[in-house]
Amino acid sequence: MNKELIRLRVNGEDLEIAVAPARLLLDALREDLGLTGTKRGCDDSSCGCCAVLIDGVPMLSCAALAVSCEGSEVTTVEGLGAAAALDPVQEGFVECAGAQCGFCTPGFMISTVALLKRNPNPSLEEIREALSSNLCRCTGYMQIYESVRYAIEKHRAEAAPSAAIPAGMRLRS
Amino acid sequence: MSVADAKLSTVGKRMVMTDARTKIVGLGKYADDLTAPGMLIGRILHSPHPHARIVSIDTSRAQALPGVKGIVTGKDAPIPYGILPIGHDECVFAVDKVRYIGDNVAAVAATSAEIAEQALDLIRVEYEVLPAWVDPETSMTAESNWIHETRPHNIEKEYHHVFGDPDAGFSRADFVAEQRYVAGEVNHAAMEPHATLAIWEPNDRMTVYSSTQVPYYLHRTISEVCEMPMSQIRVIKPLIGSGFGGKSEVIPIEIAASVLAKKTKKPVKITYTREEVFYAHRGRPRTIVDLRMGITRDGKITAVQARVVQDGGAYCGFGPVTVLYSGALLGAIYDVPAVRYDGYRVLTNKPACGAMRGHGTVNVRFAFESMLDQLARQAGLDPANVRRVNLLKAPCITVNGLRVTSYGLPECVDKVVERSGWDAKRGKLPYGKGIGIACSHYVSGAANPIIRSNMPHTTVNIKIDRDAAVTVYSGASDIGQGSDTMQVQVVAEVLGVRPERVKLISADTELTPIDLGSYSSRVTFMAGNACIEAAKNMREQILAAVAEQFGCRPVELECVNEVIQKKSDARMRVGFDEAVVMAIDFHGALVSQGAYAPPEEARGGKFKGAGVGPSPSYSYSAQVAEVTVDPETGRVRVDRIVAAHDCGKALNPLAVEGQVIGSVYMGFGQAMQEEMIWSDGRLMNPSLLEYRIPTTLENPHIDCIIVESEDPEGPFGAKEAGEGSLAATIPAISNAIYDAVGVRITTVPFSPEVILEALRKKQRGAGNGGTSASASPRAAQ
Numbered sequence: 001m002n003k004e005l006i007r008l009r010v011n012g013e014d015l016e017i018a019v020a021p022a023r024l025l026l027d028a029l030r031e032d033l034g035l036t037g038t039k040r041g042c043d044d045s046s047c048g049c050c051a052v053l054i055d056g057v058p059m060l061s062c063a064a065l066a067v068s069c070e071g072s073e074v075t076t077v078e079g080l081g082a083a084a085a086l087d088p089v090q091e092g093f094v095e096c097a098g099a100q101c102g103f104c105t106p107g108f109m110i111s112t113v114a115l116l117k118r119n120p121n122p123s124l125e126e127i128r129e130a131l132s133s134n135l136c137r138c139t140g141y142m143q144i145y146e147s148v149r150y151a152i153e154k155h156r157a158e159a160a161p162s163a164a165i166p167a168g169m170r171l172r173s
Numbered sequence: 174m175s176v177a178d179a180k181l182s183t184v185g186k187r188m189v190m191t192d193a194r195t196k197i198v199g200l201g202k203y204a205d206d207l208t209a210p211g212m213l214i215g216r217i218l219h220s221p222h223p224h225a226r227i228v229s230i231d232t233s234r235a236q237a238l239p240g241v242k243g244i245v246t247g248k249d250a251p252i253p254y255g256i257l258p259i260g261h262d263e264c265v266f267a268v269d270k271v272r273y274i275g276d277n278v279a280a281v282a283a284t285s286a287e288i289a290e291q292a293l294d295l296i297r298v299e300y301e302v303l304p305a306w307v308d309p310e311t312s313m314t315a316e317s318n319w320i321h322e323t324r325p326h327n328i329e330k331e332y333h334h335v336f337g338d339p340d341a342g343f344s345r346a347d348f349v350a351e352q353r354y355v356a357g358e359v360n361h362a363a364m365e366p367h368a369t370l371a372i373w374e375p376n377d378r379m380t381v382y383s384s385t386q387v388p389y390y391l392h393r394t395i396s397e398v399c400e401m402p403m404s405q406i407r408v409i410k411p412l413i414g415s416g417f418g419g420k421s422e423v424i425p426i427e428i429a430a431s432v433l434a435k436k437t438k439k440p441v442k443i444t445y446t447r448e449e450v451f452y453a454h455r456g457r458p459r460t461i462v463d464l465r466m467g468i469t470r471d472g473k474i475t476a477v478q479a480r481v482v483q484d485g486g487a488y489c490g491f492g493p494v495t496v497l498y499s500g501a502l503l504g505a506i507y508d509v510p511a512v513r514y515d516g517y518r519v520l521t522n523k524p525a526c527g528a529m530r531g532h533g534t535v536n537v538r539f540a541f542e543s544m545l546d547q548l549a550r551q552a553g554l555d556p557a558n559v560r561r562v563n564l565l566k567a568p569c570i571t572v573n574g575l576r577v578t579s580y581g582l583p584e585c586v587d588k589v590v591e592r593s594g595w596d597a598k599r600g601k602l603p604y605g606k607g608i609g610i611a612c613s614h615y616v617s618g619a620a621n622p623i624i625r626s627n628m629p630h631t632t633v634n635i636k637i638d639r640d641a642a643v644t645v646y647s648g649a650s651d652i653g654q655g656s657d658t659m660q661v662q663v664v665a666e667v668l669g670v671r672p673e674r675v676k677l678i679s680a681d682t683e684l685t686p687i688d689l690g691s692y693s694s695r696v697t698f699m700a701g702n703a704c705i706e707a708a709k710n711m712r713e714q715i716l717a718a719v720a721e722q723f724g725c726r727p728v729e730l731e732c733v734n735e736v737i738q739k740k741s742d743a744r745m746r747v748g749f750d751e752a753v754v755m756a757i758d759f760h761g762a763l764v765s766q767g768a769y770a771p772p773e774e775a776r777g778g779k780f781k782g783a784g785v786g787p788s789p790s791y792s793y794s795a796q797v798a799e800v801t802v803d804p805e806t807g808r809v810r811v812d813r814i815v816a817a818h819d820c821g822k823a824l825n826p827l828a829v830e831g832q833v834i835g836s837v838y839m840g841f842g843q844a845m846q847e848e849m850i851w852s853d854g855r856l857m858n859p860s861l862l863e864y865r866i867p868t869t870l871e872n873p874h875i876d877c878i879i880v881e882s883e884d885p886e887g888p889f890g891a892k893e894a895g896e897g898s899l900a901a902t903i904p905a906i907s908n909a910i911y912d913a914v915g916v917r918i919t920t921v922p923f924s925p926e927v928i929l930e931a932l933r934k935k936q937r938g939a940g941n942g943g944t945s946a947s948a949s950p951r952a953a954q
């Protein structure tokens with residue numbers, strides 16, 4: 001099958017890639033662009049490991065054709081954060097052990113980044129709702145909630161530099 | 174080996190995992206992320222029949238497809254293998270017959286996944302279909318058509334153990350209960366599907382990157398099946414997207430990729446689909462437990478008797494070990510004077526079961542803790558107090574010969590009772606709300622290796638060169654649980670340096686000494702102790718050199734905060750970097766080694782099957798679950814679980830909390846919603862959409878309490894943390910359901926159908942099994 005040349009912006013870089021019409025965005029990212037941080041955990045779009053931001057919206061890259069992303073801006077885990085600094089969400093997943101094996105973590109972080117963008121101060125119920133399309137088999141989710149709360153506090157502290165960043169958040173509160 | 178008395182600077186602190194930053198920027202490489210120049214993609218052809226003889230295989234059309242570079246079938250690799258020396262019963266591709274839907278028949282390596290898949294469609298296999306055995310209780314009565322001719326009546330193994338005098342125990346009991354419990358089959362569902370990249374290299378060498386918990390056993394098995402010396406093979410464990418036991422034995426994909434690489438002389442990668450992961454399986458078997466237990470009026474257990482049948486699937490795998498753990502751990506958590514155990518591992522035409530988190534203990538613990546709750550209520554006793562009156566008095570030896578060196582269970586029970594508000598809630602909640610308690614325990618590594626030998630279970634090397642970086646070479650496999658971080662902490666602590674100075678090279682058979690693998694929760698105890706010994710040996714060399722300079726004896730020196738100083742005069746000091754240079758000038762390059770083997774006294778009794786169950790130390794857990802049951806719909810919501818876990822010493826509390834909560838989560842999943850559903854040997858729910866592991870929406874609030882009993886032989890007093898909590902969750906929930914609505918649930922998972930059926934039975938007055946039918950829970954108190 002003939003390949004099509006598509007243009008898209010991935011993690012801030014304008015790219016041109018040739019893909020077959022049936023090529024999934026997930027495969028294009030992992031195999032054509034070498035961005036293996038985005039993971040495949042299932043066959044039926046049920047695990048959330050492959051979530052990426054397409055024009056700021058969290059989407060499953062296994063459920064999107066690469067050609068349908070022509071002209072879009074795609075952000076993967078490799079594109080989170082600034083050049084030399086982690087995104088507060090990434091920091092949260094490190095500091096609060098939101099990542100154990102790390103396989104589901106890129107997807108969780110993508111969903112979290114999207115959540116905090118549209119709702120900077122979500123309740124626990126809103127966090128649970130927003131992350132319900134991502135499966136994690138290691139953590140039992142509790143430390144993921146802590147990771148999200150860490151990011152919320154970090155964002156808040158950055159917005160109001162005088163506010164102190166809470167030193168580590170404990171599960172027992 | 175305990176150094177628990179020392180003032181600790183790194184151990185015991187909440188430490189971020191050493192590889193966390195690599196993972197969260199997407200740099201971490203898992204097996205499927207790897208590539209090699211000229212790499213081919215492999216795909217496996219699976220059997221569509223649960224039991225059939227292979228009449229012929231024609232690969233000629235597939236072979237002719239452009240892009241196909243190699244096809245392998247049973248005759249390319251006919252040597253049988255298996256994780257246990259007594260169970261070498263599977264070939265990577267079926268040689269004579271297929272034994273389950275999904276059994277491996279052939280594999281193709283091609284220039285793309287699409288071509289490999291097309292090629293599979295072109296392979297013609299002629300089968301002679303045989304009757305299939307899909308139910309274990311029927312299968313074990315088979316007189317012919319056995320799944321393996323060497324296993325009469327389809328019984329893989331049976332064990333019959335008697336400890337103490339069970340008959341006398343039952344005759345002096347004031348209350349005796351008898352009940353059948355059935356727990357459904359569950360899968361690990363690790364988020365990373367298995368993947369293997371096997372690279373054929375010049376000089377007939379092969380390097381294999383694989384998603385394995387057991388690089389050493391994989392190394393051995395590739396050598397056996399590929400008929401290559403181990404010295405020509407290198408196995409490397411990349412990052413692992415967790416295992417939970419699903420990667421703790423050699424999985425067909427690993428051998429298939431190796432055989433294809435050897436045949437094509439090219440790099441070959443195979444990655445399972447999620448459906449293939451379910452069919453590769455090795456999860457927790459469906460288990461039928463016929464349990465009998467007696468207690469006195471005071472709640473003291475007098476005897477326990479269990480007949481256990483495990484639906485093991487078509488191959489041996491870890492099967493005999495699973496059924497032995499069920500017997501060995503059944504009564505060993507409490508002071509039980511008499512145990513009778515009859516365990517059967519039965520073959521059926523389904524994927525092989527194997528080791529899964531809480532290996533062997535989970536389903537019998539569910540039965541035991543449910544029945545203990547039932548008897549407590551019959552006797553009019555508080556179920557928490559019944560646990561208390563049956564506690565062991567450690568140190569001790571259990572009736573079946575297991576040595577208990579530390580025992581934090583009493584504190585675990587006290588802590589969960591206190592934190593949950595047990596005394597205020599028990600029996601006082603409105604109808605539909607309930608609270609339940611249960612306990613569990615687990616081994617901190619098996620005291621006896623899978624393959625009997627005198628080799629240490631773990632060996633660790635440390636190297637320090639003039640840059641003063643501490644490099645630890647350890648074969649232990651981090652599968653996401655944080656064992657790399659644990660080893661860094663331990664070495665940093667002993668050497669008195671910052672953990673950032675310590676680098677860990679792990680699980681690469683060419684670089685790291687042998688470690689038996691990540692299974693049976695052995696790594697903290699065994700690799701931790703080996704790290705302590707290696708670091709102490711390294712410290713001695715550094716101290717000797719500094720002592721020479723200072724004109725004192727090494728024992729007069731200490732290593733703290735990156736400094737070597739005289740204990741009596743801290744002005745006599747030298748920085749770690751400088752001390753290393755002194756030592757290198759004095760000794761030459763610095764290398765040290767440490768190893769761990771369980772002590773002889775920890776290795777258990779001498780009877781048949783005594784090798785499984787003994788451990789250098791045991792973890793303990795107590796949990797309280799609170800539930801809301803809707804009697805109209807049968808839906809159960811688990812509102813909260815309080816879990817206390819005795820891990821000896823939390824080397825890294827951040828990681829211990831993650832392990833305990835993760836275990837409870839997995840127990841919750843099995844209790845409430847996970848089950849592999851079979852129909853004539855076909856899995857009805859081989860996907861994460863249909864096999865429903867809990868999401869953030871179902872998962873309850875889990876509250877973790879760490880209990881530290883300081884094991885005398887554990888590294889800094891530590892024991893296991895990653896498995897022991899799982900088994901208490903299921904009975905804590907079922908006991909809470911009874912408290913809520915007065916029905917004993919004896920079938921896992923506790924689906925709305927099961928709850929409704931039990932409620933209807935109770936309404937009809939037919940009872941719901943066992944001896945609990947006679948009294949409502951409130952009346953029993």
